[in-house]
Amino acid sequence: xxxxxxxxxxxxxxxxxxxxxxxxxxxxxxxxxxxxxxxxxxxxxxxxxxxxxxxxxxxxxxxxxxxxxxxxxxxxxxxxxxxxxxxxxxxxxxxxxxxxxxxxxxxxxxxxxxx
Amino acid sequence: xxxxxxxxxxxxxxxxxxxxxxxxxxxxxxxxxxxxxxxxxxxxxxxxxxxxxxxxxxxxxxxxxxxxxxxxxxxxxxxxxxxxxxxxxxxxxxxxxxxxxxxxxxxxxxxxx
Numbered sequence: 001x002x003x004x005x006x007x008x009x010x011x012x013x014x015x016x017x018x019x020x021x022x023x024x025x026x027x028x029x030x031x032x033x034x035x036x037x038x039x040x041x042x043x044x045x046x047x048x049x050x051x052x053x054x055x056x057x058x059x060x061x062x063x064x065x066x067x068x069x070x071x072x073x074x075x076x077x078x079x080x081x082x083x084x085x086x087x088x089x090x091x092x093x094x095x096x097x098x099x100x101x102x103x104x105x106x107x108x109x110x111x112x113x114x115x
Numbered sequence: 116x117x118x119x120x121x122x123x124x125x126x127x128x129x130x131x132x133x134x135x136x137x138x139x140x141x142x143x144x145x146x147x148x149x150x151x152x153x154x155x156x157x158x159x160x161x162x163x164x165x166x167x168x169x170x171x172x173x174x175x176x177x178x179x180x181x182x183x184x185x186x187x188x189x190x191x192x193x194x195x196x197x198x199x200x201x202x203x204x205x206x207x208x209x210x211x212x213x214x215x216x217x218x219x220x221x222x223x224x225x226x227x228x
Contacts, residue, residue: 031214040124042206042218043160050214058215090160094214101148101167101210106160 001026004107006091012113013081021076021110023091031094032074033104036060036087043090049074081114088112117142117209121219128197129227136192136222138207144168148210149183149190154221155203163205166190197226 007022025032033048035058045058049068063085065077074093078085088111092104118141128134140149151163164174166183174181178195194201204223208216 033215035216035218040220042220043208043216044218045215048215059217088158092160092216096214101165101214103150103162103165104214104216105162106152108159 003027004091004093004105006089006107006110008110009108010111012115013078014115015082017081018077018079019081021078021089021091021112023074023076023107024072025074025091025093025105026072027093027095027105028071029093029095029105030071031096031104032068033058033092034064034066034074034076035090035092036085037090037109038087046076046089078112081112083114086112086114117144117147117211117217119207119209119217119219121205121207121222123222124220125223125225127225127227130199131196133193133195134197134224136194136205136207136224138190138192138219140188140190140207140209142209142211144211150208150210150216151181151190151192152206152208152218153203154206160206163192165210194224197224199226199228202226 004025034046035043047066049055091107094102094104096102120139147168153161182191204221206221207219
């Protein structure tokens with residue numbers, strides 16, 4: 001199993017550009033999520049999904065869109081990048097239903113810089 | 116709302132010393148899980164332990180041990196006989212019923228050889 005994979009590993013954007021961060025898992029996990037990590041702030045939840053076709057907002061959703069058309073994939077879209085979105089982005093997945101409290105498996109991260 | 120506080124921003128110890136990383140959580144849920152994750156310099160997040168709100172027993176795994184006390188809302192992590200490979204950022208997190216993790220701001224541990 002590859003686990004949770006993320007592409008790209010690094011990305012530089014100009015303000016106003018759009019892009020999609022890809023996330024895929026091959027563990028048949030129902031739950032997937034996106035976090036951003038900023039210095040001194042830990043990881044904060046952007047969006048999450050409890051299954052295909054179901055998404056919801058986390059703590060810091062503004063400026064990001066998600067969709068979940070398959071169990072395996074959970075892309076994160078930046079519609080109009082801003083310097084405040086410069087961060088390291090982590091995708092995660094976990095098995096089981098809501099409330100199962102299983103540990104989350106994290107991807108390797110995408111380091112995004114917005115100029 | 117969930118809140119996790121890791122008051123220690125950075126800790127430095129000399130190799131073979133013991134070190135305790137503090138974590139204080141705040142939640143209104145009666146059922147919750149607490150986690151510790153390790154982020155080495157390579158950047159990935161590595162799961163270390165999960166404890167539920169009904170089990171206050173301490174746990175030991177090799178050089179690692181965890182002390183969960185509901186009376187003080189703390190879930191502290193101790194590394195015994197620290198090694199250089201323990202140098203990393205350590206995150207404590209609280210998980211809600213929706214499976215969402217609320218992270219503390221992390222403690223950067225540096226083990227000096």
